Amino acid sequence: MSSNLEQFASDNYSGICPEALEYTIRANQGSAPAYGNDAWTQKATDYFRELFEIDCEVFFVFNGTAANSLSLAALCQSYHSVICHEISHIETDECGAPEFASNGSKLLLAQGKNGKLTPETIEAIVTKRTDIHYPKPKVISITQATELGTLYSIEELVDIKKVAQKYNLKIHMDGARFANAVAAINKSPAEMTWKSGVDVLCFCGTKNGTALGEAIIFFNKALAEDFDYRCKQAGQLASKMRFISAPWLGLLETGAWIKNARHANQCAEYLENKLLNIEGVEILFPREANAVFVKLPEQVIQSLREKNWQFYTFIGVGGVRFMCSWNTTQLRIDELISDITAGVRSQK
Numbered sequence: 001m002s003s004n005l006e007q008f009a010s011d012n013y014s015g016i017c018p019e020a021l022e023y024t025i026r027a028n029q030g031s032a033p034a035y036g037n038d039a040w041t042q043k044a045t046d047y048f049r050e051l052f053e054i055d056c057e058v059f060f061v062f063n064g065t066a067a068n069s070l071s072l073a074a075l076c077q078s079y080h081s082v083i084c085h086e087i088s089h090i091e092t093d094e095c096g097a098p099e100f101a102s103n104g105s106k107l108l109l110a111q112g113k114n115g116k117l118t119p120e121t122i123e124a125i126v127t128k129r130t131d132i133h134y135p136k137p138k139v140i141s142i143t144q145a146t147e148l149g150t151l152y153s154i155e156e157l158v159d160i161k162k163v164a165q166k167y168n169l170k171i172h173m174d175g176a177r178f179a180n181a182v183a184a185i186n187k188s189p190a191e192m193t194w195k196s197g198v199d200v201l202c203f204c205g206t207k208n209g210t211a212l213g214e215a216i217i218f219f220n221k222a223l224a225e226d227f228d229y230r231c232k233q234a235g236q237l238a239s240k241m242r243f244i245s246a247p248w249l250g251l252l253e254t255g256a257w258i259k260n261a262r263h264a265n266q267c268a269e270y271l272e273n274k275l276l277n278i279e280g281v282e283i284l285f286p287r288e289a290n291a292v293f294v295k296l297p298e299q300v301i302q303s304l305r306e307k308n309w310q311f312y313t314f315i316g317v318g319g320v321r322f323m324c325s326w327n328t329t330q331l332r333i334d335e336l337i338s339d340i341t342a343g344v345r346s347q348k
């Protein structure tokens with residue numbers, strides 16, 4: 001068992017951050033009511049209301065696939081459709097769970113630069129067909145930060161909100177890396193969500209530093225009607241809920257959620273700057289959060305794999321993705337850079 005995996009594969013390879021662990025241990029004293037009727041869950045829920053400056057409905061589920069699928073199902077009838085980017089996680093990495101959970105709501109795929117939807121691409125899909133034979137568009141799903149590590153600016157979000165209003169569409173936000181987006185854009189969580197038209201946010205704890213557990217936050221409370229039953233039916237109601245909500249409270253109350261995200265973003269920035277100094281290395285997308293996508297010669301990729309570096313090459317367009325997390329260190333980045341540099345030199 002490697003305790004020091006040389007990894008830039010994903011922020012879900014990282015362990016539990018100290019704050020989340022500390023609150024887990026605190027929650028482990030004695031007994032507490034099950035199924036979310038405990039004080040930890042109440043406190044975490046209230047903290048989200050404070051953080052987002054709105055009386056929202058909050059639910060905790062085990063993972064991001066469940067959060068996305070169940071929340072989309074809550075926004076759609078089976079004959080509706082969801083507009084999303086062609087490389088969105090809900091399309092490429094959830095094994096059809098959104099369609100399964102919604103009994104068949106179809107995903108309508110849009111293209112767009114840097115992994116982002118635009119008002120134009122959305123409008124083109126909505127107006128392509130308006131007849132009875134086509135599934136009726138009901139939701140726009142956006143990922144913040146995107147699968148390519150880019151960000152929607154507040155202005156871009158507001159422009160999408162305008163299309164949503166024009167065509168009576170709801171907005172779902174996949175916030176697998178929402179904390180990284182907040183840290184990078186430096187606007188309030190409220191501005192980045194409901195003030196920009198987001199109806200429901202799936203806020204990921206796992207990639208931010210918990211062992212598991214995502215918060216589904218309905219800013220539009222009417223959409224959350226009976227959502228607790230949907231979670232239970234889907235096997236997503238944790239009986240020992242406090243072990244999901246307490247670590248979340250740990251992230252929120254101590255500020256670790258934003259500290260971890262800032263750290264990951266800064267690591268990615270540092271890595272990007274180092275990569276830019278290496279001849280022949282090409283950055284594929286603007287590095288805006290905690291991911292760096294680069295084009296590397298196949299031989300160099302091979303040499304890194306031989307040195308046991310872990311990273312993904314299947315996301316989006318097939319470049320190398322280096323993902324930083326709360327526990328990435330500068331030392332590890334320097335080692336990676338040194339191995340990339342050696343790899344590039346040896347192929348000349």
Ligand SMILES: *Cc1c(COP(=O)(O)O)cnc(C)c1O
Binds near residue numbers: 063174
């Ligand atoms: C990681 C991730 C998720 C959640 O994935 P799970 O493995 O189901 O927890 C959702 N969306 C995006 C963009 C992700 O990167």
